[in-house]
Amino acid sequence: MNPLVSLAGMAMWLLAACGAAAAAPASPEFPITVAGLRLEALVRSINEGDARSLERLAAESFAQAEQDPAFAAGQADQLHRLFELTGGLSLRRIEASDTATLQVLAQAKATAAWYRLSLFATAAPPEFTRAAPPYKIVGFGVDAVTAPPALADSAVDDKQLRERLDRLLAQLVRRGGFAGVVQVQRGERTLYARAFGEADREARVPNGLNTRFNLASITKMFTAVAIGQLVEAGKLQLTDPVGRWLPELAGSELGQRVTVHHLLSHTSGVVGAREAIEKGLEPPSEATTLAQMAAPFVGAPLSFHPGQQFDYSNAGYVLLGAIIERAAGETYHAYVQRHVFDAAGMRETGFFMRPGRHPGRMAVGYKDGPGHQRVPNTADLPLIGTPAHMAFSTAGDMARFAAALYRGQLLRAELLDRFWTGVTEQPDGVEYGYGARIEQQDGRRIVWHGGGAPGATNRFEMVPAEGLTIVVLSNVDSEPAIIANKLREWLSPKDAAVLPASSKPPDLVLSMTQVEATTSARTGTTLEVQVSNRGGTAHAALVDVEIKDQAGRKVEQQIVADQRLGAGQTRIFRFEWTPDSPGRYRVDAGIFGPGWSKKLLFVEGLATIEVR
Template sequence: MGWIAAILSMFIVTGALAQSALPPTPAGKVLAELLEAFNSGDAAKAEAFDRAYRPSDPIAGMAVLRAQTGGFELVKVETSDATALTAILREKAGDRFARLQLSLSDGSEHKLTGFRLDPVAPPAGLGPKRLSLTEALAALVKRQDEATVADSFSGAVLVARDGKVVLEKAWGLADREAKLPVKVDTRFRIGSMNKMFTAVAILQLVEAGRLGLDDPVGKHLSDYPDKDIARKVTVRHLLTHTGGTGDIFGPEFDRNRLKLKAVADYIALYGARAPLFAPGTTQRYSNYGFILLGALIEKVSGMSYDDYVEKNVFEPSGMTSTGSLPESETVPGRAIGYLNEGGRLAPNTATLPWRGTSAGGGYSTVGDLWRFVDALQAGRLISKNMLDQATSTQVQMFGLGIAVVGEGNWKGFGHNGGAPGMSGDLHVFPKLGYVLVSLSNLDPPAATRPLEFIEARLPEMP
């Protein structure tokens, strides 16, 4: 959650800072030019840099990354010689830091041969300070007010501690044409956050003895087209994104998105594909894997996926504003999503699936997602033992269908979701009693930013 969403905020380095802090070497000169070109937002400058230094990952093609991250300021140079440099950068609009490693070819032309950017912990004394709860919430509201004025946030945020909501607030517009404001109960499309509901539904069936974590897909879907997936991919593989089942998005989806109305339609389109790798040997995020989990829920329960989660997840949680009705149906209070289209915001209607699925694309509210967490932790959905398994690290960053992050008091779980015109995030920190929810009708990482901000400032103690 965090750096998955973006390499955050803006490569903005002032001319004075760049000239005084960067060494007078070829590597220092190239980094200064790289930052200037990247941050300018000027395609001609980016293309000129590419022509001069030919990076393996041309910055002229990194417009989305620049839009998501905004920019960085230089903190310090860690290592430097004539043709290599390692530096720490800080995001301009937030709290994240990155280590940039740059290397050049020998010779007079000094072409860029290496460029790598990785998240790092804040250097000593440079990260945000923990505040009191009241101060942290006030700082968040101020930040969100400013982000709304800058048109970088539109949505709702909820913060709860020890079972009590301490902040629930909305910003921006749910419908820009009609000038309808976002409310705290506005329904937002939540992208992949639906995967949490799918995971819980699967684990309910496991606890009921109707499904096994190590059951192969073909045990229940006996007519599944690809026999390797049927025989070798297990429920556990699907939950942990280790089955090699691939994605659903791309040209085929774009051509067929309005024809894909049920889980069976997705299997008819993608089911003949072989695994991308030997199941269990690699981890690669798989939307199609969660389509298969939806198919397993339908087969084992005898209910449609939507009916099953409505009865067994939403109703016990008191989630009255969550669902996946088709986009063709009018859903009261559902926000219009807006994607960034060449620097202007446009409705995301032409990108949406027919309806949400077991892999994502449904809608919810910040309040409903908090109620989901409350029901989950209270044992109304799965047992405490099963929840412990689901939220313990099984593979990198994932438990059983649920994301796992952090360490110590800040070890937590949740899931984010994102697609053009929709962004959502949920962070739960059981040791500290915090539940943080953010939903937005703008591109990712709009919803993640406020959670990262408040998470870095909340007190660890009452």
Template sequence: MRIAQPSLVACAFTTAFMLLGAALAPLAAQQAPAFKDESKIPDTPACKRALEVVDLINKGDHEKVRAYILEYFMPEYRDMAPMEEHLQVFDGIREESEGYDVHSVRVYDPPRPATNATIILRNHLTDSWEAIVLDVEEAAPYRIASLRFAPARTPSDMPPEKKLTDAEIAKQLDAYIDKLAAKDRFSGTALLAKDGKVFYTKAVGIANRDFMAPNKLDTKFNTGSMFKMLTAVAVAQLADAGKLSFDDKIGKYLGADWLVQPILDTVTIEQLLTHTSGLGSYFNETYDRSSRLLFRKVEDYKPLVIGDTLAFEPGSRWQYSNTGFLLLGAIVEKASGEDYFDYVRAHVTGPAGMKNTDCYELDLVNPNLAVGYDKERGPNGTIYRNNIFQHVLRGGPAGGGYTTVEDMLAFDAALRSGKLVSKEMLEKMWSPKNNSPTYGYGFGVYNSPIGRAVGHAGGFAGISAEFMMFLDAGYTWCVLSNYGNGASPVSNKVSNLIGRR
């Protein structure tokens, strides 16, 4: 599994929301620019560097990678992270692919700058299409300025893929997950349903490696930022009940013990919901230096937020914000008069029938919780490092709650039926907003070839979760993993298979 990724893939996987967007890439043809694929790779500096990077990944030689980074990465790009983290990223990409075959260069209309190259690759392990997207400086020696790997649409020179029935989708997905599990690339659970009826489930891997306890369908996994959807539903319920308005300034509900007054008087609830507030993340240096025991209730996070400033004028652009959703939890408490966790249990997970979903306090006994792991290269082979001392003691409004794939299907059913919020409110939540074209209120929103889709993802060390509802086609999928980035290969495969229905 990839760990410590800020060097190479920060652009692609900066947020959990973007992870879900990556999973939808094979489906999103109508949203992306026109392109054609050419088998002859041009001899441009950018293409040359891209092929060199692919060759390094295929060979897996640490010392050659180190020397290449020192010579051919621009200093400001190279110094974004320590060398060991760069090497870990190369290791992670190689482990998740077992190497690549080069297929073509992708040419876009309108064309991209000559300093950019997009090379289409075939992943040896997953057989999926991926792209290496690379930029170089404008003059010799043409050092690398940015680099990322991402899922890619099927090349234009490939024949159309065979249409699949639901039974065929299930069969192909099952074989694929078995392949990943056999190579220890996926540990977790998966569920697919059509019109609320399950037609595929799977549980593989180990939930707790200290005791070698296996994952089961009812194993509870940390969902990371996926829990933001539940916070958004709580806020929407209070709006439906007339206890708050999306246009309200947050200062109506929060005091100066949270943020300075000018921010309280400027930012709106809608801007928190859509990540357009300009606020950042409370996972900062103060958090890193603090005991996790200090953060158990929503109000406990005030010391991490009080010094936050605005990165831009609220509403003027989009920037993912964990702080924004933490504040929404505090607003839920003020508007409802209830503790955030009690409110979610009573009004969201309870009515939805989500019996195995909660923000558990991890210093208590909690049956059937998966422990998160990332794999590292050690002197004597693979090391599994758990995330117990990296993540929060208890999840909250911005993420970290636990759930099961079956509970997420219950959440899907409760949303679609209008049990949790009104149908009119759902349309508002699931519509793009100003400067937030692919994010509504706590849900990513997409247009795919099989219709509208909404959902969210979550990611952290040892945490990977992806959930998607296809509103028009009736499909629902959920993938939960206790390996960092473990859900992504499975979700990518699901999106490709569903796109062939």
């Protein structure tokens, strides 16, 4: 859960990447453009910290405020919360600018944390880079980021690390931005371990180093390791279709086309996390078996062709848990307890049944409630955690988990390297492998996973080459990336390697075939769009397909985002379309940079479809 991000109006992208700065000698000026003037006014109002002024500014500046009477108050509330957390923002660097868009780096006055601010104003088509009336804000995003090597306050010694981390956490706790535990481990040495706030506010029980926290989605890392162990044992393969292990699904599209690889990498097309919430397909809270957990979503159609794109899916990991049960011959919870937790020496970690109150040494989660009050999340929790979320652990046990991975105790190095290699990538440069996110920063590979739910916000990071582990566990709605990012900055080498970006641009070619020879109205057809790249890699590209009738009206548009189109690579993307009426239709297709940021290629009249 991220209280710092707001989206408004048209579809937009939120860019979160590695780039910020330690104190710069002089602050830059906001550009004198529509986007620059809008963002300057926003930052000035945030820094004043007056909620009513923020609401007035939101009402007159954001396009969505005209359609939604409640928008301005909600936006002002989030912006005021940003002020409370940061103490105000100082502009440090202009990253990208045109008249309608602006992306800058800013630093929190109170905590020295770094943020990327992205603002999008109303713009003229087709490029949407030139501001146009009514010159209002249609998108605004705030992301916590890490300082770039050239400006980072890096290579601090152990004493400086403890002092700086103490100051940062004291500010966050005072501002209501953290309660929980932070542990930093390098090999056998504990560089920092300290707890803050209360595990149970009603009983006045403080958080401690032995407090168990709800890990939320970090649990997926345990599920991925369990799958890897069964692969090593020869009991299953990453290419196995779901139907091989779950024969009750063998006749379905899910059972035949989705593989273990797809589930691990969130590229299966199985119902995604957001869709599951919107359509009521989440596991029932009283479910105790994986069959009960999977029942709401196993009959749902796939959202896209497996392997074609990334869509974070809790449901997919529940299915992985069911496969573990069939391949291992024991329940998922029992297998992970014995072969992951016990094998790594994680004595305080497990899946615990929900009693009336939390059992001893388990933190109560406190979610944001009305009137800025924090209320217990206990009634919202499922009866027991799933393969996708809600194992409970301590900071010390998570450090032991990392150490067991570094030593090859849980998985052999060769397979672990495969699990920690990106399958997909996002606009911020973060890749997702098997149960882990991967970043290349300052020449170092950082493997991590977040865990977020109401009243539980966590970050678990590993730098395998250095035996470095960062654990941030919290039982309030907060942004643990603020802490993890500062730790990355302080612990990075002074002369960190900066990997050169490829200077060779992509050279893309598009072609299309229609799978079915003829198409009738109200009958589905499959379009195969082939993308060949004869130049440099296109990162996190967006493939856009538009179908237009004879009058030039757009009747269908489908998008596949966050695609890595490698040098010399050819990929095929499949799109399903069901025309409503007969006629001749034109297919246009294009490839754009991350989040529509740059047009790489657009072909009008790529193909013609005759519909009878």
